Amino acid sequence: MKIKSKKIMSLFLASVLAGSMFVGCSKQEDTSSSEETAQTETTSATTKDEYTFDNNEYFTSITWLKDNMESNDKLVIIDARADKDYNKGHIPGAINVIWQALANVEGKAGDKDWGTLQDAETLSKTLSSFGISNDSQVVVYAAKDGWGDDGRVVWCLKRAGIDARMLNGGINLWEAEGNEMSKDAVTPEATECTISEIKPDMNITTEDLKKEYDSLKIIDARAEDEYNGAVNFGEARGGHLPGAISIPFTELYNEDGTIKSNEEIEAIMTEAGINKDDAVVTYCTAGIRSAYMALVMTNAGYTNVRNYDASFYEWAADEANELE
Structure with missing residues (x-):
C-alpha cells in the first residue's frame, strides 16, 4: 500500500x-x-x-x-x-x-x-x-x-x-x-484506475423501480420513526414507499459492530416475509444504510437484492410518487 x-x-x-x-x-x-x-x-x-x-x-x-x-x-x-x-x-x-x-x-x-x-x-x-x-x-x-x-x-x-x-x-x-x-x-499516491462499466445488477433507478414495483419486496432500512413519517433530514415529505417492509439496518449487526450470522439474518428476513428467492429492493434516505443492508443480505444468500441509491430523497421529492 x-x-x-x-x-x-x-x-x-x-x-x-x-x-x-x-x-x-x-x-x-x-x-x-x-x-x-x-x-x-x-x-x-x-x-x-x-x-x-x-x-x-x-x-x-x-x-x-x-x-x-x-x-x-x-x-x-x-x-x-x-x-x-x-x-x-x-x-x-x-x-x-x-x-x-x-x-x-x-x-x-x-x-x-x-x-x-x-x-x-x-x-x-x-x-x-x-x-x-x-x-x-x-x-x-x-x-x-x-x-x-x-x-x-x-x-x-x-x-x-x-x-x-x-x-x-x-x-x-x-x-x-x-x-x-x-x-x-x-x-x-495517485495511480491509474480505468472503470469500463458500472455493474447494473446491484442498483435500481426510480424509473425501473416503478416499472417492476408489483414484483418486488421493498425494504425500508431507516429507523422506525422515519418509516412512520418523521422528517429528520430535510426530506420533501414523510412516510414510506407503498408496501415497504420496515427492517432498520441496525438489526443486522451486534453490539460490538460485528455482522450477525447468516442464520440470524435469515431469521430476521423470514419473520419479515422475505425469502431468499425474492426480488428485493432496499432503500433509506440517501442509499447508505440500504447499501449496507443489500451487501449483508447478499452475503447471507439472498441472490437478487438491489439498492435504490436515489432512495427516499428522490422518491419523496416528486409529488407524483405515492407515499404511505
Missing part, C-alpha cells in the same frame, strides 16, 4: 466535502458516522469466537487485515467516517474517503440523481486520485453507530469491479482489541 502522510487531506477530497456538506445543512441526512443519533434500535452482543466472516467476498477480519498491512502492496485501507472522526484517530495507513466522494452531489438532496454513483469516467478519475487501481484489494471500515458508510463505499467499489470488503467489527472492535491507532492524515 503506497501512501505518504501529510497534515491535510488532498484538495480533491476537501472540495468534495465542501460541495456535499453544504447540501441541506442540518436538515439533510448527515451521513457522518458520529452524527447518527436517531438509530436507537437494540442490537445483540457477540464475541470474537462467534465470527463467521473471516475473509470472503464481502467481509474481512481484523486478523486478516493485520496480517496484510505490511506485506500486501495491493491493500488500500479506507476509513469511511467523517473527517473529524478520522482525525481523532484511525487505523494506521488508512485514507479518509466518505461516500459523497464517490457520488453525484451537485445540486441538493432530492434533485434527480443526487447522491447516486458517479459514471464510469468520473469514477475512474476519483478512484485514481485515491490510489485505487483495478487490482487493488480494498478494506473499508466505519463505526457501528454510524450510517453504514462502510457498506455504501464497498457497494460503490463493487459496482466498479473493485475487490472491496467491509472490516467486520469496524473501528469499534479495532479499538476494543487494543490495536494501534494513528492521527497522521494519509494522502494516497
Whole structure:
C-alpha cells in the first residue's frame, strides 16, 4: 500500500466535502458516522469466537487485515467516517474517503440523481486520485453507530469491479482489541484506475423501480420513526414507499459492530416475509444504510437484492410518487 502522510487531506477530497456538506445543512441526512443519533434500535452482543466472516467476498477480519498491512502492496485501507472522526484517530495507513466522494452531489438532496454513483469516467478519475487501481484489494471500515458508510463505499467499489470488503467489527472492535491507532492524515499516491462499466445488477433507478414495483419486496432500512413519517433530514415529505417492509439496518449487526450470522439474518428476513428467492429492493434516505443492508443480505444468500441509491430523497421529492 503506497501512501505518504501529510497534515491535510488532498484538495480533491476537501472540495468534495465542501460541495456535499453544504447540501441541506442540518436538515439533510448527515451521513457522518458520529452524527447518527436517531438509530436507537437494540442490537445483540457477540464475541470474537462467534465470527463467521473471516475473509470472503464481502467481509474481512481484523486478523486478516493485520496480517496484510505490511506485506500486501495491493491493500488500500479506507476509513469511511467523517473527517473529524478520522482525525481523532484511525487505523494506521488508512485514507479518509466518505461516500459523497464517490457520488453525484451537485445540486441538493432530492434533485434527480443526487447522491447516486458517479459514471464510469468520473469514477475512474476519483478512484485514481485515491490510489485505487483495478487490482487493488480494498478494506473499508466505519463505526457501528454510524450510517453504514462502510457498506455504501464497498457497494460503490463493487459496482466498479473493485475487490472491496467491509472490516467486520469496524473501528469499534479495532479499538476494543487494543490495536494501534494513528492521527497522521494519509494522502494516497495517485495511480491509474480505468472503470469500463458500472455493474447494473446491484442498483435500481426510480424509473425501473416503478416499472417492476408489483414484483418486488421493498425494504425500508431507516429507523422506525422515519418509516412512520418523521422528517429528520430535510426530506420533501414523510412516510414510506407503498408496501415497504420496515427492517432498520441496525438489526443486522451486534453490539460490538460485528455482522450477525447468516442464520440470524435469515431469521430476521423470514419473520419479515422475505425469502431468499425474492426480488428485493432496499432503500433509506440517501442509499447508505440500504447499501449496507443489500451487501449483508447478499452475503447471507439472498441472490437478487438491489439498492435504490436515489432512495427516499428522490422518491419523496416528486409529488407524483405515492407515499404511505
